[in-house]
Amino acid sequence: MNRTRREFLAGTAGAMALPLLTGSGFAQSEGTLRIGALNPVTGAGGPYGEGMQKMILAAADAVNAAGGAAGRKIEIFAEDTQTDPQAAVLAAKKLIEVNKVQAVLGTWSSGVSLAVVPLTNDAGIMLMNTSGAPALSVPPANEKGLSYRFQATNDRFGRAFAEIAEKEGFKRPATMAFNNASGIGNTEGFKKAWEAKGGEIVSSVVYEPKQTSYSSELMQILAAQPDVIVMGSYVGDTTIILREWYQAGQPAKWIIPGWAANSDLVAALGPDVVEGIISVDSVSNEEAAAYTEYDKAYQAAMGKPGSDNVYAAMTWDMMTVLALAVEAAGTTDMAKVNEKMHDVANPDGTTVSSFAEGKEALKSGPINYEGASSVLDFDAYGDVTPDFSASVIEDGKINRHYVVKI
Amino acid sequence: MLAYLIFALTIGGIYALLALSLNLIWGGIGLVNLGLVGFFALGAYASALLTGAGLPVLFGWGGAIIVGAIAGLIVTLATTRLRDDYLAIVTLGLAEVIRLVALNERWLTNGSDGISGIQAPLKSALGNQGFNIFYLVLVSAVVLVVWLVLRRLDRSPYGRAMKAIREDQELAGFAGKNVLGFKVQAFAVSAAIAGLAGALYAHFQSYVSPDHFQPLITIYIFLAVAAGGVGRPAGGVLGAYVVVFFLELTRFLPDLVPALAPAQFAACREILVGVALILVLRFRPQGLLPEQILPAPKS
Incomplete structure (x- = not known):
């Protein structure tokens, strides 16, 4: 018993000495x-x-x-x-x-x-x-x-969604958000901007991550007869939701952030399902x-x-x-x-x-x-203010239609 | 370097409180509580919300203890018939329920954005460095007091009764011990300590969010108690400091092994933690400070 405790103490002492040794490893190089x-x-x-x-x-x-x-x-x-x-x-x-x-x-x-x-x-x-x-x-x-x-910011994405929804002439939008800061930020930003334009949102849901089916959330949204569904989502959940929507057969348009409505989504679902989806992304500086x-x-x-x-x-x-x-x-x-x-x-x-x-x-x-990620202009809050592109998926290709400034 | 050590020791102290909480319930009475982080979260949110509503910080901490204890009572009363693995699963679920409530009840908890700007007591008076030292002293003092109380408990007839229940519940009941009563009390005290740890954490970091309360914390604390010695309060405390120390120490290894890129090293750190646990369990399964069963005093 005594012996093992001594061994333990020796071990601890050795461990304690380690940071002192490494201290010299990152010697502060002046200048x-x-x-x-x-x-x-x-x-x-x-x-x-x-x-x-x-x-x-x-x-x-x-x-x-x-x-x-x-x-x-x-x-x-x-x-x-x-x-x-x-x-x-x-x-x-x-x-x-x-x-x-x-x-x-x-x-x-x-x-x-x-x-x-x-x-x-x-x-x-x-x-x-x-x-x-x-x-x-x-x-x-x-x-x-x-x-x-x-x-x-997710809020800015939401505002871009509202601009695009107005431009496209939608009247009865509904929102679906993945439950995290980003997903909810998108749809809340949309809601604020849309209501400021005097519009009304017919239905909205927030859904939990990592489900195998979103049909109950989707049915709740479709029951309100929206003409467009605005998403704050990621590729995985968007894939499931769109598949279930396609099977349900009720017509609707979709506005989806660019990180979800991308070529992976098209590859997962095939061109028929995703035809006409509007994909919104900040204009990177390619x-x-x-x-x-x-x-x-x-x-x-x-x-x-x-x-x-x-x-x-x-x-x-x-x-x-x-x-x-x-x-x-x-x-x-x-x-x-x-x-x-x-x-x-x-x-x-x-x-x-x-x-x-x-x-x-x-x-x-x-x-x-002018940066690689955007033109990189900061506003008073230290946030970048990129422009947003609206692209439409046509025959499996994502074609940029126009750019909106907010 | 000193400021960093102070910071790491404060976090170590908070983990030590959690380890004491877990040791009481797991090492003491033999209930496996995989939902430790849930009580930690309850305490953190309770104190953040109470002080956010304008109450003084001490009320927040008191509130966290009470909320933790009540939650502990509810859990034991709801699960009186469950033991071992079944209880473990229920408590694991409970912690996730608490996290998901924090994530979804945005009116109360601000959802995934979390609560920022939680009062840091005396920070404006003491300055940054002064506050960090003050908080280290405070947390260490709380650890010391809780440890002394639990050690006293461990060596008292009450502690022996708990261990009797841990070893053989039926036999303890047959010997006239109120098994359910002991379990409820132990769980409530354990949850209250975890709640206090949460409150101390919230006011130290001044920010809490559902992301803070992932099940990983529970795993770290189990690791701490297992490495330190199950059933002995000092073991849990030592284990918690060793775990934090070990996790932090591994940050400095890249300076010794320059061949590894930082990104590769980040992955290796996680492997090291796992290897350390395996080594402890292989070569010292009773922990660094094994449980002591003192003979009962002759009366």
């Missing part, structure tokens, strides 16, 4: 700009997290290759959120206190972003996220103006030079086209625009850098599409970075 990459490498965000992290690293490499920002090289410290707010908070605390990072980039789900933002606010550093929840725009989450969102560079980096790192992971394009932009703001401020004092974020991303200035280009252009005047 670098320390940035935290906090991405969902495991958990529900797993399919995106690795790409997001690698694009932060790749964008930092591009900055360093161009001589660094404000004369400083960038050093990335990576942690995994596990797509879990509790784990993410500890990871963020480690980045902030141990690695002394000056900004945290790339939180993905809304729950994680909302959990991490009090820590970054306390530390007075920026948090850049790809989450949809409207709560991230306003206090208490964004009380210091240090939170930046690179994804269109024509832009920044996108080409991002695509090249993503191919090199992941062996897949950049269009595979919209969030990776956002993290690429995060690193690039942050480095440009540092360069514009001429210092790594984050309060001053934060003031420059809007200046380097928003219009009025030479249009640039990479850090190297922006660094050169900053010598002669203001710049406007």
